[in-house]
Amino acid sequence: MKGSQLGEENGRRSYESLRRTAQALETRADIARAALRLFRTRGWAGTTVRDVAREAGVSVPTVYSTYGNKQGLARALADAADLTAGVPRQLAELEAAAADPPRQLAAMAGYDRRLFERAGDVLRLLREAGRIEPELAAVYDDGRVRADETRARVFSSWPDGTLRPGLDLRAATDVYAALCTVDVYTTLTAERGWSPGRVERWWSDALARELLDR
Incomplete structure (x- = not known):
């Protein structure tokens, strides 16, 4: 592979990595904001992980992988x-x-x-x-x-x-x-x-x- 092609390939990989990081941070922020809204309206006892996942528009496993349990x-x-x-x-x-x-x-x-x-x-x-x-x-x-x-x-x-x-x-x-x-x-x-x-x-x-x- 020529040097210019190698540089382009490395650049694409870097941007893809940045995009994945940005997406992960955005998902984390979405879950955090959803949890905040629910805890404010329902309180700690009245909010479940499933509720937060539904509010954030993500799967329950995504919430667990991001923040763990309740x-x-x-x-x-x-x-x-x-x-x-x-x-x-x-x-x-x-x-x-x-x-x-x-x-x-x-x-x-x-x-x-x-x-x-x-x-x-x-x-x-x-x-x-x-x-x-x-x-x-x-x-x-x-x-x-x-x-x-x-x-x-x-x-x-x-x-x-x-x-x-x-x-x-x-x-x-x-x-x-x-x-x-x-x-x-x-x-x-x-x-x-x-x-x-x-x-x-x-x-x-x-x-x-x-x-x-x-």
């Missing part, structure tokens, strides 16, 4: 929450503001606002159901760990002297976690009448005040 669908809830909040958008904003810690904090606050605005009920469902379902508790805890890891990676990318004196990486992550929670968001929007945008702006300002050495 407990595994708790991961679908977490995936759906991430999808609604826009993880790719957050990453793009963080990269665009790589040399600007206040802007990065604002990007992170924006992600949390979208997450709690669009999927706060999912997070509360996981947290409450996790009190009696260990698998759900593990999914909720995993989400918190991933959030802490994202924040720690961002903070550790800053030059020395960016954080306030006396704050190390762990303490900075703790401060962020204490400020930006679904409970704070719910209190301010549902009980105090704040708009989601106002919460996001307050978070951005408060994080900069609490974390950055001015």
Whole structure:
């Protein structure tokens, strides 16, 4: 086979692989969104794997191969929450503001606002159901760990002297976690009448005040 033909063949194989990956991700997203819709309307106890498969337009074996059993669908809830909040958008904003810690904090606050605005009920469902379902508790805890890891990676990318004196990486992550929670968001929007945008702006300002050495 000539070099040009070999290159074309490799290119076709690469694109086919990318298409298969994209299709698998889309299927995963379809299942996650279907699980989210059903859990919201029927609750955890009232939803079966078969229901999710029917809602997603896929076979029951496809759901099992993607997420496992019903407990595994708790991961679908977490995936759906991430999808609604826009993880790719957050990453793009963080990269665009790589040399600007206040802007990065604002990007992170924006992600949390979208997450709690669009999927706060999912997070509360996981947290409450996790009190009696260990698998759900593990999914909720995993989400918190991933959030802490994202924040720690961002903070550790800053030059020395960016954080306030006396704050190390762990303490900075703790401060962020204490400020930006679904409970704070719910209190301010549902009980105090704040708009989601106002919460996001307050978070951005408060994080900069609490974390950055001015």
